[in-house]
Amino acid sequence: TQLLEQSPQFLSIQEGENLTVYCNSSSVFSSLQWYRQEPGEGPVLLVTVVTGGEVKKLKRLTFQFGDARKDSSLHITAAQPGDTGLYLCAGDSSYKLIFGSGTRLLVRP
Amino acid sequence: KAGVTQTPRYLIKTRGQQVTLSCSPISGHRSVSWYQQTPGQGLQFLFEYFSETQRNKGNFPGRFSGRQFSNSRSEMNVSTLELGDSALYLCASSTDRGAYGYTFGSGTRLTVV
Numbered sequence: 001t002q003l004l005e006q007s008p009q010f011l012s013i014q015e016g017e018n019l020t021v022y023c024n025s026s027s028v029f030s031s032l033q034w035y036r037q038e039p040g041e042g043p044v045l046l047v048t049v050v051t052g053g054e055v056k057k058l059k060r061l062t063f064q065f066g067d068a069r070k071d072s073s074l075h076i077t078a079a080q081p082g083d084t085g086l087y088l089c090a091g092d093s094s095y096k097l098i099f100g101s102g103t104r105l106l107v108r109p
Numbered sequence: 110k111a112g113v114t115q116t117p118r119y120l121i122k123t124r125g126q127q128v129t130l131s132c133s134p135i136s137g138h139r140s141v142s143w144y145q146q147t148p149g150q151g152l153q154f155l156f157e158y159f160s161e162t163q164r165n166k167g168n169f170p171g172r173f174s175g176r177q178f179s180n181s182r183s184e185m186n187v188s189t190l191e192l193g194d195s196a197l198y199l200c201a202s203s204t205d206r207g208a209y210g211y212t213f214g215s216g217t218r219l220t221v222v
Binding site for chain 2: 033040041044048050090092094095096098100101102
């Protein structure tokens with residue numbers, strides 16, 4: 001059974017602080033995808049990483065895919081209240097996504 | 110372009126009833142997937158369709174079924190509803206394998222009473 005462990009589960013930080021969310025698995029995925037979800041809405045794709053060792057930047061967000069394509073991290077620099085939400089990592093495998101349990105981020109002004 | 114459209118947004122059903130949820134993918138997307146989201150289990154894969162063929166199915170009982178039409182629109186059906194079926198049901202579409210990302214709809218919030 002393929003599983004994705006995401007940590008931490010909850011994070012409450014002050015505006016301007018940095019944070020990192022981790023996503024780990026014992027399985028290899030063809031791609032690792034990061035989503036953000038607001039209450040009552042569906043997840044919105046932030047980024048897809050495909051190649052082992054790949055690093056992608058999206059403004060203040062930096063995503064990294066592990067060399068063995070089993071783990072990934074999301075780093076947010078100088079967090080803002082607008083970053084508040086549920087962050088989900090998901091591994092793509094055989095026409096389906098395996099989701100991590102999510103990291104609920106609260107950025108306090 | 111229009112996003113993924115799910116109808117209805119909210120639904121209240123009684124135990125034992127059946128329900129049908131609808132999903133219209135982004136134009137040109139031929140792959141449609143369904144997920145169930147609950148506070149306890151998170152997001153779990155139900156099934157995926159491509160060109161009217163089911164390519165993968167999650168670990169859910171046979172009460173959960175789906176289909177895809179020739180215009181790529183999809184429906185999922187849950188028969189003999191149980192209280193534990195209360196959840197947010199999400200539909201996602203992609204161009205083919207989805208390896209480069211999916212677009213999700215806003216979901217259907219199903220409450221079973």
